[in-house]
Amino acid sequence: MGVTFVEIASGFFETSVFIYGVSLLLIYALLAIMSFLNIALFLRKESYTDYKVIVGSPLAPGISVIAPAFNEGLTIISNVRSLLTFDYPNYEVIIINDGSTDDTLEKVINEFSLVKVDFAYDIKLSAKPVRGVYKSRDEAYAKLIVVDKENGKAKADATNVGINVSNFPYFLCTDVDCILHEQTLGMLIRPMLEEENMRVIATGATLRMANSCEVDEGVLIAIKAPRPLLARFQELEYIRSFVMGKMGWSYINAVPNVSGGLGMFDKEIAVKAGGYDPASFGEDMELRMRMSRYVYDNKIKASVRYIPTTLCWTEGPTSVKIFMRQRTRWARGLLQLMLAHKKMLFNPAYGRVGLIVFPYNFFFELLAPVVEFLGIIYYLFLIYFGLVNWPYAIILLIFVYTYSVMISSLSVLWDQLTFQYYKTWKDVIRVIAMVFVEMIIYHPLIVVFSLRGYWFQLTNRKHSWGNMQRAGFKKKSDDKSKKPQPAVSPS
Amino acid sequence: MWNDLVELLFQAYEQFSLLPLFIEIALAFIIIAIAATIIAYGAIMYKRYKSYVHEKRVAFINPIIEDLITEQVLLNDSLGRDIPTEEIEFNPEAITNKVYKKPFVRQILIDTLIQYRKNFRGEVGDLLRKLYLDMGLDKDSFAKMKSVRWEKKIKAVVELTQMDITISDVTILPLTNSTNASLRAAARNAYIQLSKNEPFKFFDIATEPLLPWDQLEMFKIITTTKDIAIPNFSRWVSYSSNKSVVSFCLKLIAHYDQQSAVPAVMELLNNKDHYFRADAISCLGKLSAEASEEKMVKIYNHQPLNCQLEILKAMGNIASGKYLEFLKSEFLFSSNFDIRMNAARAIIKHNTQNSRLLVEELMEMTYEENQLIIKHCLNPLIKY
Numbered sequence: 001m002g003v004t005f006v007e008i009a010s011g012f013f014e015t016s017v018f019i020y021g022v023s024l025l026l027i028y029a030l031l032a033i034m035s036f037l038n039i040a041l042f043l044r045k046e047s048y049t050d051y052k053v054i055v056g057s058p059l060a061p062g063i064s065v066i067a068p069a070f071n072e073g074l075t076i077i078s079n080v081r082s083l084l085t086f087d088y089p090n091y092e093v094i095i096i097n098d099g100s101t102d103d104t105l106e107k108v109i110n111e112f113s114l115v116k117v118d119f120a121y122d123i124k125l126s127a128k129p130v131r132g133v134y135k136s137r138d139e140a141y142a143k144l145i146v147v148d149k150e151n152g153k154a155k156a157d158a159t160n161v162g163i164n165v166s167n168f169p170y171f172l173c174t175d176v177d178c179i180l181h182e183q184t185l186g187m188l189i190r191p192m193l194e195e196e197n198m199r200v201i202a203t204g205a206t207l208r209m210a211n212s213c214e215v216d217e218g219v220l221i222a223i224k225a226p227r228p229l230l231a232r233f234q235e236l237e238y239i240r241s242f243v244m245g246k247m248g249w250s251y252i253n254a255v256p257n258v259s260g261g262l263g264m265f266d267k268e269i270a271v272k273a274g275g276y277d278p279a280s281f282g283e284d285m286e287l288r289m290r291m292s293r294y295v296y297d298n299k300i301k302a303s304v305r306y307i308p309t310t311l312c313w314t315e316g317p318t319s320v321k322i323f324m325r326q327r328t329r330w331a332r333g334l335l336q337l338m339l340a341h342k343k344m345l346f347n348p349a350y351g352r353v354g355l356i357v358f359p360y361n362f363f364f365e366l367l368a369p370v371v372e373f374l375g376i377i378y379y380l381f382l383i384y385f386g387l388v389n390w391p392y393a394i395i396l397l398i399f400v401y402t403y404s405v406m407i408s409s410l411s412v413l414w415d416q417l418t419f420q421y422y423k424t425w426k427d428v429i430r431v432i433a434m435v436f437v438e439m440i441i442y443h444p445l446i447v448v449f450s451l452r453g454y455w456f457q458l459t460n461r462k463h464s465w466g467n468m469q470r471a472g473f474k475k476k477s478d479d480k481s482k483k484p485q486p487a488v489s490p491s
Numbered sequence: 492m493w494n495d496l497v498e499l500l501f502q503a504y505e506q507f508s509l510l511p512l513f514i515e516i517a518l519a520f521i522i523i524a525i526a527a528t529i530i531a532y533g534a535i536m537y538k539r540y541k542s543y544v545h546e547k548r549v550a551f552i553n554p555i556i557e558d559l560i561t562e563q564v565l566l567n568d569s570l571g572r573d574i575p576t577e578e579i580e581f582n583p584e585a586i587t588n589k590v591y592k593k594p595f596v597r598q599i600l601i602d603t604l605i606q607y608r609k610n611f612r613g614e615v616g617d618l619l620r621k622l623y624l625d626m627g628l629d630k631d632s633f634a635k636m637k638s639v640r641w642e643k644k645i646k647a648v649v650e651l652t653q654m655d656i657t658i659s660d661v662t663i664l665p666l667t668n669s670t671n672a673s674l675r676a677a678a679r680n681a682y683i684q685l686s687k688n689e690p691f692k693f694f695d696i697a698t699e700p701l702l703p704w705d706q707l708e709m710f711k712i713i714t715t716t717k718d719i720a721i722p723n724f725s726r727w728v729s730y731s732s733n734k735s736v737v738s739f740c741l742k743l744i745a746h747y748d749q750q751s752a753v754p755a756v757m758e759l760l761n762n763k764d765h766y767f768r769a770d771a772i773s774c775l776g777k778l779s780a781e782a783s784e785e786k787m788v789k790i791y792n793h794q795p796l797n798c799q800l801e802i803l804k805a806m807g808n809i810a811s812g813k814y815l816e817f818l819k820s821e822f823l824f825s826s827n828f829d830i831r832m833n834a835a836r837a838i839i840k841h842n843t844q845n846s847r848l849l850v851e852e853l854m855e856m857t858y859e860e861n862q863l864i865i866k867h868c869l870n871p872l873i874k875y
Contacts, residue, residue, distance in 0.1 A: 018513055022516070025520070044640075044641075044642040045642070045673055047642050047646070048642065048645045048646055048649055048673075048677070053707065053708045053711055054707050054708075054711075056711065057707045057708075057710060057711050058710070058746075059703075059706055059707050059710050059742060060707060061703075092875075115872070117867075117870055117872055117873060118863055118866035118867055118870065119863075119867055119873065120828075120832065120860070120863040120864040120866070120867035120868075122828035122829065122832075135870075135872040135873060136872070137872065142872075142874060167875035168875075190704055193702065193703040193704035193707070194672065194702050194703070194704035194705070195702075196672065196700060196702065392511075392514055395514055395517050395518060395521070396513075396514075396517055398517075398521055399517035399518075399520050399521050399524075402520075402521050402524035402525055402528070403520060403521075403524045405524065405528055406523075406524035406525075406527045406528045406531070409527070409528045409531040409532065410527065410531050412531070412535065413531040413532075413534055413535055416535045416538055416539065417534070417538055420538075420539065420542060425539070428535070428539070432532070432535075
């Protein structure tokens, strides 16, 4: 009886894992096809688009660029200058000093001739109190608003203040240290303005690692593949996630998430959906999900769109410790999101979000590390009892490996077919090399850190934001021995 | 030898068919994955090599094209001598050089000529156009018009428009109503620039929407194209059934300050679509249509928030002074922040003795948040 039960259980497990694995691989194959079609369509449109046309247009809708800053004293001036250089006629830049303990605020006040003003705004979204709003006396910085607030221990809290203060119908959410392309606003607003019969509630674009890029005063001078191994793995992961994943999902209006590093939102919907949730560990995913809930509940035909162009370069963690903290937080955020919005799972009332986005997130993002972990345990169990058919096992391993290599290779191909950001073969090879070792080195880390995040969330462990260490961007004149620039976050 | 190979494959197939299904699937996928990976890297190498070759070719051909334009157009001896452009001849040897027979060179030449024409108007611009025609590049553009690929058609339309080459109405008008939004937009923009008599004729037949993105470009074209015949846009406000066309015309009416359109725009205040009404109210405000104030105040209480805000903004623009009491009451008694903010702005925008006294009075009688709103609106550093 006991043997029969074990046989049934193992048979069930093996069949389930097989179906799960094949489904995942088929989804990746579908994504590869859909992303290719979407990118091709995008490139056809781009072939004759001149974004300069909107530069002088009085009809261009206003956009508020919201960038929270915490202890960014070392780089804040060049960061703000960079944000003030968009090639767009109608925008404002709102910097939120989130209770920095360094000289971030003082530096900005001095550099941009800021004065405290009586600034009235409607508190549509709750957040920590604002200590002051500053505007520049210099007409050259008329677009700049600096808000000084108490530390909210979350980017979401600071962004909500930015939304409250903002004046325009669209807002762009980014990190103050991100380097954005000068055409970012024009390129992200375009899908909002050209979709027929549908309200585009959010748009996003590809992000990449800025780690080894050359940057001067917040402006990108040369794009290079990251040298540090961990950042290079992330570069590949981002290419796969954005160029293949998000572009594929965007083709069928089922984008699971708009990245916190760069996303443009319809303010009215974002506010009505309740804004960012400061208690969430994955505030970007959470907002996207809540905005979707809102539009479905109110019968608004809406979409979320992505474009394949890289518009944002961000510095990825280069130490395993910081990387672990980041991925643990993301995993917590995912689990938190799934529990908070579990009603949406397979709920036809939420259309594609309920039937595609949520199930995909649940089965293939949330459960993937768990299934992998259980698979390894099961494998060890079989090895221990000598039940492994080694030739078959090796064939299956090769199958999984070659398939993952194929998907990543196709992502790199899509990326190269669209925009050849890397000027040299060396840079291309640096990224391609990661394709072959990612599964052995990088992927296990992701699985472990995700499980750690789930565990922390389930056991309600207090999250420590810890120290974020930024190496800073490589300046054209930098020598190779640049010291890391520490920036302490609240804990 | 051949038989041995067939035998070997047959044996392999026999063994393969004896394997469990999932192993068969896995093996098939392994072969597909390896093949796809090899193809992917082959494609990357090919693409990068192609780009490299293209860059080299462009680097080689660009100076030749630049020389051609400089010698034949910019430094042409006939320029500035009052000789009609049509009579200026180019050096036949220079323009019939066999290098210009290659399609990629011709495309680079077209693109370069377009760039130059954006920077040069007048005689030089006309001579650039003549060079385009004399080298038969218009035929290349017209050939693209016949392509089944819409992006090629768009490219052709843009090229011909930039070179000011007339496209027959029979060809271009149907495209202005294409179901392909991109092609439609390009054709409409081209029609406005190329049609000498009735550049807005397509508004009459437009059934497909004029998307906000397309409006940005079209607005710029209309407002920057020289010698364009600007009609009275109220014609479409009154008769067009295409909402996006009406909405766009409202913006143009405001831009060209077409006061004669006020009655037609006021008719829209009765429209059922509140987005439409908001556009009409905004237009009336920009026209400073004092005649519309009474009606706007009358309908105010029955309007959704977006229309109410537009009414307040419009009253600030009109600034007749007749409805300061109305604005005061909205500022003092509305529970909505945006209404109070816009009412305060409207009062301040009047900038009269009465309005300034009213602002002082409000500062004294109102509560802290409202005082902050007034200070905000009075501060010249704050734009919005």
